[in-house]
Amino acid sequence: MTQPGAVADTVSPRALLELALVAAREAGDLLVRTRPQGLRAEATKTSPTDVVTEMDRASERLLRERLLARRPGDAILGEEGGASSGSSGVRWVIDPVDGTVNYLYGLPHWAVSVAAEVAGQVVAGVVHAPELGHTWTATVDSPACRDGLPVSVSDPDGLAMALVATGFGYTSARRARQARVLTGVLPRVRDIRRAGAASVDLCLVASGAVDGYYEQGLKPWDLAAGALIATRAGARVGGLSGQPPGERMLVAAAPGIFDELVGLLAALDADDDPRADPSTDPPQGD
Ligand code: LIP
Numbered sequence: 001m002t003q004p005g006a007v008a009d010t011v012s013p014r015a016l017l018e019l020a021l022v023a024a025r026e027a028g029d030l031l032v033r034t035r036p037q038g039l040r041a042e043a044t045k046t047s048p049t050d051v052v053t054e055m056d057r058a059s060e061r062l063l064r065e066r067l068l069a070r071r072p073g074d075a076i077l078g079e080e081g082g083a084s085s086g087s088s089g090v091r092w093v094i095d096p097v098d099g100t101v102n103y104l105y106g107l108p109h110w111a112v113s114v115a116a117e118v119a120g121q122v123v124a125g126v127v128h129a130p131e132l133g134h135t136w137t138a139t140v141d142s143p144a145c146r147d148g149l150p151v152s153v154s155d156p157d158g159l160a161m162a163l164v165a166t167g168f169g170y171t172s173a174r175r176a177r178q179a180r181v182l183t184g185v186l187p188r189v190r191d192i193r194r195a196g197a198a199s200v201d202l203c204l205v206a207s208g209a210v211d212g213y214y215e216q217g218l219k220p221w222d223l224a225a226g227a228l229i230a231t232r233a234g235a236r237v238g239g240l241s242g243q244p245p246g247e248r249m250l251v252a253a254a255p256g257i258f259d260e261l262v263g264l265l266a267a268l269d270a271d272d273d274p275r276a277d278p279s280t281d282p283p284q285g286d
Contacts, residue, residue: 023066052080127200146207177273214253228249
């Protein structure tokens with residue numbers, strides 16, 4: 001975390017974005033170019049299916065090295081390496097591989113997500129998805145872009161005509177609850193997409209490729225960059241009951257359907273999820 005009282009230096013969001021882009025692209029290149037044959041999970045986290053690979057760790061090491069080489073006083077919060085403190089008032093929030101299961105299986109829907117916070121506010125974000133061939137960017141004072149060209153959200157004709165993305169957690173207890181919520185959502189929308197990387201799903205909202213997205217259980221590194229990009233593209237982003245987006249719930253949608261989607265999710269108690277305890281999961285495997 002950033003040391004209390006640290007005053008952010010006068011770095012511009014644009015300068016932070018440029019550094020985030022260089023680091024994210026280099027990490028993406030490492031992930032594509034040096035992926036070993038027969039890549040396997042090296043460790044698990046909240047459940048046997050919540051995996052970490054050597055490449056997640058290698059990507060985060062590279063991101064940390066590149067960011068701190070240029071800005072040694074910054075704090076960093078990373079999915080694999082946790083929190084390191086800083087004195088500059090700038091904190092990087094990084095997901096070295098968002099969509100790890102997709103990366104492990106060789107599916108293209110994954111990204112390197114890098115966000116820069118100044119005094120606790122995300123001011124620059126990059127979601128670099130090399131195998132999708134796209135990089136989304138935004139700063140707090142510039143338009144959201146995909147590959148350097150401005151993007152904006154869709155304008156669906158109501159929730160019933162909306163294509164909505166979502167995702168699911170890694171523990172059986174949480175997945176059972178999320179499945180029940182899904183049975184309430186599916187009949188009320190055009191269709192559902194579950195592609196497996198929150199940061200990319202948020203960027204698909206920004207690009208109008210889906211009309212909305214919701215998910216419970218996201219961590220700061222899953223959503224930091226993508227939420228800024230979606231917001232700068234014209235999406236409304238929040239939780240339920242006026243809450244900010246976070247682990248309890250994130251909803252990102254075109255303005256025309258945001259309230260309707262939030263209302264439906266609230267009626268389904270979609271953010272009411274007892275902290276799922278992996279120890280209650282049935283034994284994995286046979
Ligand atoms: C993933 C999220 C995705 C969610 C997956 C997983 P990870 O993050 O980006 O939205 O549905 O279950 O949590 O674990 O690949 O970094």
